[in-house]
Amino acid sequence: xxxxxxxxxxxxxxxxxxxxxxxxxxxxxxxxxxxxxxxxxxxxxxxxxxxxxxxxxxxxxxxxxxxxxxxxxxxxxxxxxxxxxxxxxxxxxxxxxxxxxxxxxxxxxxxxxxxxxxxxxxxxxxxxxxxxxxxxxxxxxxxxxxxxxxxxxxxxxxxxxxxxxxxxxxxxxxxxxxxxxxxxxxxxxxxxxxxxxxxxxxxxxxxxxxxxxxxxxxxxxxxxxxxxxxxxxxxxxxxxxxxxxxxxxxxxxxxxxxxxxxxxxxxxxxxxxxxxxxxxxxxxxxxxxxxxxxxxxxxxxxxxxxxxxxxxxxxxxxxxxxxxxxxxxxxxxxxxxxxxxxxxxxxxxxxxxxxxxxxxxxxxxxxxxxxxxxxxxxxxxxxxxxxxxxxxxxxxxxxxxxxxxxxxxxxxxxxxxxxxxxxxxxxxxxxxxxxxxxxxxxxxxxxxxxxxxxxxxxxxxxxxxxxxxxxxxxxxxxxxxxxxxxxxxxxxxxxxxxxxxxxxxxxxxxxxxxxxxxxxxxxxxxxxxxxxxxxxxxxxxxxxxxxxxxxxxxxxxxxxxxxxxxxxxxxxxxxxxxxxxxxxxxxxxxxxxxxxxxxxxxxxxxxxxxxxxxxxxxxxxxxxxxxxxxxxxxx
Amino acid sequence: xxxxxxxxxxxxxxxxxxxxxxxxxxxxxxxxxxxxxxxxxxxxxxxxxxxxxxxxxxxxxxxxxxxxxxxxxxxxxxxxxxxxxxxxxxxxxxxxxxxxxxxxxxxxxxxxxxxxxxxxxxxxxxxxxxxxxxxxxxxxxxxxxxxxxxxxxxxxxxxxxxxxxxxxxxxxxxxxxxxxxxxxxxxxxxxxxxx
Numbered sequence: 100x101x102x103x104x105x106x107x108x109x110x111x112x113x114x115x116x117x118x119x120x121x122x123x124x125x126x127x128x129x130x131x132x133x134x135x136x137x138x139x140x141x142x143x144x145x146x147x148x149x150x151x152x153x154x155x156x157x158x159x160x161x162x163x164x165x166x167x168x169x170x171x172x173x174x175x176x177x178x179x180x181x182x183x184x185x186x187x188x189x190x191x192x193x194x195x196x197x198x199x200x201x202x203x204x205x206x207x208x209x210x211x212x213x214x215x216x217x218x219x220x221x222x223x224x225x226x227x228x229x230x231x232x233x234x235x236x237x238x239x240x241x242x243x244x245x246x247x248x249x250x251x252x253x254x255x256x257x258x259x260x261x262x263x264x265x266x267x268x269x270x271x272x273x274x275x276x277x278x279x280x281x282x283x284x285x286x287x288x289x290x291x292x293x294x295x296x297x298x299x300x301x302x303x304x305x306x307x308x309x310x311x312x313x314x315x316x317x318x319x320x321x322x323x324x325x326x327x328x329x330x331x332x333x334x335x336x337x338x339x340x341x342x343x344x345x346x347x348x349x350x351x352x353x354x355x356x357x358x359x360x361x362x363x364x365x366x367x368x369x370x371x372x373x374x375x376x377x378x379x380x381x382x383x384x385x386x387x388x389x390x391x392x393x394x395x396x397x398x399x400x401x402x403x404x405x406x407x408x409x410x411x412x413x414x415x416x417x418x419x420x421x422x423x424x425x426x427x428x429x430x431x432x433x434x435x436x437x438x439x440x441x442x443x444x445x446x447x448x449x450x451x452x453x454x455x456x457x458x459x460x461x462x463x464x465x466x467x468x469x470x471x472x473x474x475x476x477x478x479x480x481x482x483x484x485x486x487x488x489x490x491x492x493x494x495x496x497x498x499x500x501x502x503x504x505x506x507x508x509x510x511x512x513x514x515x516x517x518x519x520x521x522x523x524x525x526x527x528x529x530x531x532x533x534x535x536x537x538x539x540x541x542x543x544x545x546x547x548x549x550x551x552x553x554x555x556x557x558x559x560x561x562x563x564x565x566x567x568x569x570x571x572x573x574x575x576x577x578x579x580x581x582x583x584x585x586x587x588x589x590x591x592x593x594x595x596x597x598x599x600x601x602x603x604x605x606x607x608x609x610x611x612x613x614x615x616x617x618x619x620x621x622x623x624x625x626x627x628x629x630x631x632x633x634x635x636x637x638x639x640x641x642x643x644x645x646x647x648x649x650x651x652x653x654x655x656x657x658x659x660x661x662x663x664x665x666x667x668x669x670x671x672x673x674x675x676x677x678x679x680x681x682x683x684x685x686x687x688x689x690x691x692x693x694x695x696x697x698x699x700x701x702x703x704x705x706x707x708x709x710x711x712x713x714x715x716x717x718x719x720x721x722x723x724x725x726x727x728x729x730x731x732x733x734x
Numbered sequence: 735x736x737x738x739x740x741x742x743x744x745x746x747x748x749x750x751x752x753x754x755x756x757x758x759x760x761x762x763x764x765x766x767x768x769x770x771x772x773x774x775x776x777x778x779x780x781x782x783x784x785x786x787x788x789x790x791x792x793x794x795x796x797x798x799x800x801x802x803x804x805x806x807x808x809x810x811x812x813x814x815x816x817x818x819x820x821x822x823x824x825x826x827x828x829x830x831x832x833x834x835x836x837x838x839x840x841x842x843x844x845x846x847x848x849x850x851x852x853x854x855x856x857x858x859x860x861x862x863x864x865x866x867x868x869x870x871x872x873x874x875x876x877x878x879x880x881x882x883x884x885x886x887x888x889x890x891x892x893x894x895x896x897x898x899x900x901x902x903x904x905x906x907x908x909x910x911x912x913x914x915x916x917x918x919x920x921x922x923x924x925x926x927x928x929x
Contacts, residue, residue: 667858668846670769679770686858
């Protein structure tokens with residue numbers, strides 16, 4: 100039967116409750132029907148990890164459980180402020196007390212966890228009677244405030260715990276019947292899972308003092324920081340023989356070790372490539388205002404800058420210090436890989452059967468078609484659109500103005516048409532940098548092809564804005580009021596007669612021209628909004644690919660114990676007279692919390708105006724930039 | 735021939751199980767388990783999913799789908815109705831229907847609340863003792879009725895006097911006051927010990 104070493108966390112509180120945590124495998128002896136399932140799972144788990152560095156045959160994989168482990172000393176840590184103790188390992192006889200102390204002080208300096216000898220564990224085998232008195236004498240060698248004595252008799256399920264204080268007074272008697280006095284709770288946990296797990300919300304190690312931190316957090320921190328303790332296994336020829344979850348042989352994967360060794364030169368090489376790129380970008384010619392302006396508008400450039408920053412984070416040769424940094428690096432790396440894979444998939448689809456040339460061939464006719472539709476639209480506006488009667492002269496002026504623009508645009512497209520296929524072929528290759536790149540390029544192509552719609556929108560909006568502005572000002576004049584710029588309010592004002600006359604005249608003219616300008620503005624704003632909507636969808640999907648924490652979600656699904664929200668307790672069956680035994684399991688983080696916690700921050704911000712603000716801007720005629728991108732400088 | 739009637743009277747030994755109802759009148763059951771002096775577990779079991787309701791609902795949806803099929807002659811309507819019913823049922827038993835709710839109180843360690851759904855899924859929260867201020871019964875006025883509910887007052891360990899949040903218990907089973915009082919008394923015994 101495969102067991103695992105158990106280590107315990109003991110909590111001692113004078114006069115109240117004691118708790119001891121033991122490892123998972125204790126359950127195997129409790130529930131006889133479970134071990135097959137549990138063993139199978141564990142075995143599969145172990146083999147999947149990789150090769151074992153020490154070759155042990157498959158049959159002999161016994162991990163000794165605490166209840167079958169030999170008698171020895173309990174090593175662990177007292178949790179400050181909570182009267183608890185975490186037992187991390189058992190040191191077996193024979194040992195030399197001096198060497199034990201030396202080993203513990205070495206580990207203390209290495210891990211910054213104050214490990215001490217907590218007490219003794221006795222599981223007497225046949226022919227080993229008389230250990231009890233020997234175990235009691237041990238407390239004199241390792242002076243402690245409280246000394247734990249855990250013992251288990253063969254054939255019984257529960258174990259008993261006694262706590263002896265410094266002055267020799269026994270704090271709890273095993274045979275105490277009345278139930279008063281100190282009570283003990285023993286909690287079992289899976290050492291490996293707690294060691295690898297991270298409790299959320301994540302706090303830095305030195306942020307809160309130990310006394311304020313919650314007990315659970317301290318437990319998790321203690322086990323996680325005591326990793327060097329678990330490096331000593333039974334094959335090491337040291338003076339001490341330890342039992343813990345890894346003492347049957349340290350597990351490692353050869354593939355993981357090779358990757359770790361290989362990653363350092365690869366990181367250095369990639370960092371050097373990145374420095375080349377930065378040197379190229381620092382050329383003076385690229386910092387001229389027009390170039391800067393264009394590159395801030397093209398989403399491809401923005402995306403490439405963003406990805407370069409990511410590159411720098413991921414491929415820096417420095418190892419990630421905290422959990423948050425590690426998760427950030429891993430998320431960026433995985434999303435980058437997925438991005439490239441999707442991009443290559445796209446390329447293989449596009450370039451098969453010459454689809455890209457077909458695409459290029461349809462591009463010019465589509466642009467032509469759009470221009471033709473716009474022309475028809477303008478002809479319709481110049482007539483009597485929707486039965487409305489337009490001001491003839493203004494209508495003709497605006498209509499001809501816009502028609503001329505379209506004519507220019509069509510000739511420009513026709514000029515470019517022989518080169519379109521080549522350009523598109525090479526631009527399509529840029530999808531190998533990632534799907535996000537391809538989508539950004541698509542968004543830029545759409546922006547360039549609908550540039551005339553953007554121009555029309557700007558003209559229409561400006562004209563409409565001027566009309567509205569003039570109208571509001573002249574309306575105030577009509578009522579005898581005026582806008583006070585200094586006081587930012589409307590004041591009454593006495594106008595001269597000629598001012599009033601001309602003002603009223605202009606007001607009338609503008610008012611009757613309003614429907615025409617308003618209609619042109621409405622039509623072009625709608626067209627612009629359609630284009631903006633399409634670009635917005637592309638940006639949203641790019642944003643999603645950039646920020647989705649794939650690694651964190653994968654970790655949550657495959658190794659849910661790594662991201663812990665809290666713990667769960669189950670009460671284990673017990674015999675009367677023994678302390679309470681609880682089983683502690685890790686409660687994994689909810690998927691929505693994982694997404695919220697580990698989202699990679701992106702550059703684009705969502706619409707800065709609410710719907711009401713947007714409508715107001717549209718009504719007044721202000722130009723809207725709904726997808727304004729965040730710059731590095733804070734606004 | 736004389737028949738022999740063998741009457742087997744089942745001897746029901748219920749460990750603290752009495753007849754309780756929830757606020758809507760459905761019968762629920764409360765189970766108290768005492769694991770130790772300072773560790774108690776209370777389980778409130780809601781009434782199970784009623785087969786009649788499920789059948790009525792399914793028949794209604796399928797009859798409606800048949801009626802639509804009769805007019806449109808499109809088999810996609812039928813298959814979509816089947817898929818919709820199945821999906822709806824699975825979502826209901828996995829996310830909506832709560833089978834039983836458990837409150838495990840361990841003196842000086844904390845309180846664990848667990849909801850177990852009809853599909854077997856369990857969602858658990860554990861609240862440490864240093865964050866727990868008190869367990870109280872509150873009353874809420876909802877429309878025309880007054881509802882009593884048991885809740886846990888949470889405090890920040892750094893500021894023990896302020897209540898930062900309130901966690902209501904047994905939200906899906908909604909037991910009435912008599913059931914709540916029993917749970918409340920047991921919890922207060924344990925909390926008094928650990929203070």
